[in-house]
């Protein structure tokens with residue numbers, strides 16, 4: 001059976017070129033990057049060269065990059081680390097209703113454990129953060145604003161530059177979860193005015209379990225993980241050398257190919273959505289019509305449950321998801337679609353198709369042959385119709 005993977009926002013397959021550069025660091029170049037001997041120094045050099053590639057890709061210097069175990073750790077580090085280091089300044093932070101759980105849960109943690117107050121800003125029907133509300137919620141004791149670059153469920157891109165201006169004017173740090181944007185959108189932390197920025201390798205065809213946090217010079221942050229003097233005392237723990245090497249390669253290729261991939265993905269998603277619209281009624285595209293990740297299509301199929309669609313697609317070798325991989329299985333409506341005020345009878349039939357560079361027009365055409373009959377059959381059986 002054909003297998004069409006359309007769940008790249010959950011994780012993307014590792015590129016062959018990435019695998020190839022990683023392999024030697026498991027076998028021949030197994031040194032600890034902190035060791036003084038040649039084996040250690042070879043590993044150290046590889047780590048630093050990756051750090052430089054990643055720093056260059058986001059318009060900063062390598063000293064500002066701290067490697068973490070992934071996007072979740074980077075988000076936790078940014079939020080809890082800034083909260084702990086700035087307690088005397090205040091205990092209020094601002095975030096949005098549509099963040100990933102890797103941001104929402106650390107926010108809840110500092111609320112419950114450190115006595116913080118958290119303001120969660122809503123979004124419009126396209127998933128764009130309300131800037132007036134954001135600015136209006138700033139207080140004297142606000143220390144941090146955390147807003148994602150691009151949403152993992154619907155793909156909407158936020159006005160980061162405008163948010164950064166508001167943060168800067170008020171002397172507040174801005175943290176951006178850019179896990180879904182790296183390798184898909186141009187990110188320049190200096191031009192945008194970002195103070196802290198989270199990344200993860202496995203969302204851009206790198207290995208799982210490695211990510212990074214950009215920390216602008218001068219940002220007060222308490223280390224999240226304590227131990228040895230790794231990462232300039234900002235993150236203790238023996239470095240994941242193969243992971244870091246793979247992360248660097250993945251960023252290098254994605255950055256080089258960015259425009260080409262973007263064009264390819266726009267073409268595929270357009271062909272897919274237009275094709276579905278030709279065959280099916282009552283389809284809704286969730287997210288911003290233009291200001292969106294070009295690989296992400298979140299579509300509501302009215303009158304059907306998302307979970308039954310996923311299972312039926314799976315039988316045909318088509319792999320997609322309902323919203324976020326982390327919350328699926330819960331059958332609760334997505335917090336992102338709820339924040340966008342998508343009515344429950346529409347949001348329940350929502351599927352996220354997230355494409356990757358390796359998908360082809362043939363893949364799309366296979367899906368266009370298989371999906372409409374499934375939807376029609378399920379609608380015929382639906383008590384909601």
Ligand SMILES: *Cc1c(COP(=O)(O)O)cnc(C)c1O
Pocket residue numbers: 009010069070071072073075100102148150151152177179180200201202203209210211
């Ligand atoms: C996947 C994802 C994360 C978590 O990253 P991991 O490396 O899987 O821990 C955080 N934020 C967003 C927006 C994501 O899509």
